[in-house]
Amino acid sequence: MPNLRWKAIIVAAVLVIFGAAGVYPIVAARYGLPAPGWLMNRALKLGLDLKGGVHLVLRVQTDDALGLETVTEMERLRELLSTNAIKVANVSQASSIEFRVEGVPEEQDAAFRQTAPEVEANFDRSTGVGGTYTFAMKPNIQVTLREEAVIQARQTIERRVNELGVAEPIIAQQGADQVLVQLPGVSDVNRAKEIIGSPGLLELKIVEQGPSAAKETFLVNGQVPSNMELLPGTSGVPGETGATVYYLARRVAAVTGRDLRNARPSLDQNNRPAVSFTLNTEGARKFGNVTGQNIGRQLAIVLDGRVQSAPTIEGRITTDGQISGSFTQEEVQNLSLILRSGALPARLTYLQELTIGPTLGADSIRAGVTASLVGLLLVVSFMLVYYKFSGINAIVALLFNLVILLGLMAYAGAVMTLPGIAGFVLTMGMGVDSNVLIFERIKEELEAQRGVRAAINAGFSRVFLTLIDTHTAALISAAFLFNFGTGPIRGFAVTLAVGLLANIFTSTFVSKTLFELALAGRKQVTGLSI
């Protein structure tokens, strides 16, 4: 029977291929057997809930990016107005996507309208009463900016996580504005959170006045001058905790963290931990100009909106600078890392955090393996008792099912989670369903006085469509489960779905081939142990 021989070869080949891909790497890793690297790279990966680690979900506050764009455009218009000598009463930000110009003199209205169009690439202008104009960001620009902010944030987080040296991290966008971060093997959540979520915005600004403990000192007509801003800092010698003081500094930064080439931990002149930085060519040119023009004045080193120190500029500086303040050794290490990986385009908010300690993960693995073995033992004993010899057939098909399941998951790079193990155990119990269905039908056919071969053939063919129907319905619910779930539940849905697919093959093809092999070469088959 050449046909049967081919079937047997296919069955054996499937066993070898999937066994090598799915089962052997697990066994080899457990008992230290030799295995080629390419095979081990494809080994089934464990999810965070089994390995231990940190799982974070963050929201990117994309409003920040819009606000930044609005302020930038507003400042640009303000500058244009002053160059063109158009005197307006007030220019102010109304919301993260709107700013307003008030009191445009009537005689300069035409000139204003001529100046403003440049801003209108990204903003819609609407005219109000009394020379008031409102500029609102165009909706499509808002969408683009939000999308860019999320992508940039994800990339920045990626750089920071890589600098942390975490093996196999997962950083993925989730929904419109969320980023999922999984850090296997990390147990210090707080450090990870601080490094990921710190804005990391470095700005070097020229100080106009200050420091002073009272904000009022700087006010002109009760307001901060329009091109200036008030920045908080700490009084006293760096390294000691002092009271909050304020600096009046230019709103536009001379140099920002974007112009950094490198940042590294170092020591300041008092041997306290500090961060030294080097600027790139463009940054060095700008920094040289600004410092050259402002010798004798103070330069504020501003980190995330707070003045760290404000040394006096003693000469023209180009490439190198230092951030000193009251830092610990660990802080300067984190800060250098953050500065190297660039600033976040927007603030991040933590929505969810999950820490799984290594012991909890190890316990879960142990529990999962025990449950799998016990489940297998129970199902196997039941099938042997109930179906006798044919039970062996069902068990072989079941083992095939599990091997294919592990192999396919490993090949597809799927992740094994604790719910995934539950899916694995359930696959054992539910996977024999197809065999039960077939065997019960064969029994019926045997009772209806058919020959053994005819009964087996009828059993398999009658049940085939039923199997397709039941498996399709189960796959539909697995698909929705996948769509619904986060990490671990997805692992469960994948296990379930792959198990179902493998089951169709093993119950209809492998199992039938086994029956045929068992009956091959026997002329008269009088009974079947079922």
Add this chain to the structure above:
Amino acid sequence: MHIFKNTKFDFLRWRWHAMAVSALIIAVGIAAFATKGIPLGVEFAGGTAIIVQFDGPTSIEQVRNALAQHYPGGAQNTVVAEFGDPSQRRVIIRVPEAGQEEGSALSSEAEKVESALKQANTGTFALVGREIVGPSVGDELTSKGIWATVLSLAGILGYIGFRFQFSFAVGAVVATIHDLLVTLAFLVIFGYDLTLNVIAALLTITGFSTNDTIVIFDRVRENLRSMRRDSLDHVINVAVNQTLGRTVITSGTALLSSIALLLFGGEVLHGFAVTMVVGIITGTYSTVFIAAAIVSLWRGKGPARAAAQAPAAATASAPPQPARKSKPQRKARAS
């Protein structure tokens, strides 16, 4: 070996009893839900859960006192319970609050709980795990969970409607909703938390229960071709009896593996395993007593002919025959 051999139970005769029993369980569940509510897991409700492992023996009472004295929220809304095997000295503490969704303030409540334990001198401990979920994630997951269940039921309804007839689809979906309600009622009555894993188990039961139901429907469809003069109720009864052995065995093996999970799967999977065990039992029950009964109710008491599908009409001249001796007609299976 046979568990059931040539049974002739009249399952449909008991359908009103069966529905009354189910209705009773669901009603008790709803009453319990109305009075106690269903405790939502941290994933859905938001909040903070901390698992700590003490180095020395520490009682639940001590932990509770520590929180009452030193945790700003007090102990009244917190849940303190042993986690896993008592010999591991692990305790899970749940508080309904999470920190603000602002910057990295989310973990502030967790830190307060940890410092309360330290202040009260309950003994040294190590943090084993921590889960903190802000309200926005919880809301999102809840709506996602409801949609997943509704859509998966709709998908199954559509598929069975396409492969069989609409009345069958109604039967399958009613039976599945029944299983979900009965399982939920059980969880509410016995005070289990509704966690992500439990929802996963509920969705699995959706698939499992339909699976069982489809096998019976398939047999009904097959029998309809050979038993065209018999009443639909009779045809359904015969089909349920024919597949009874298979239904019980399959549920039995699935139950065996779920019990293995329940006993050995560890604390994290406990809710999942309980849900599976209950769901498999009610799934089997509804397959036998509810699903087909709904089809029969939906179609009324007409002869099987009315329910037969178009392909069956091709074998029109077949004489009425009892189901078990109808081999020639079985070959006519075409759909």
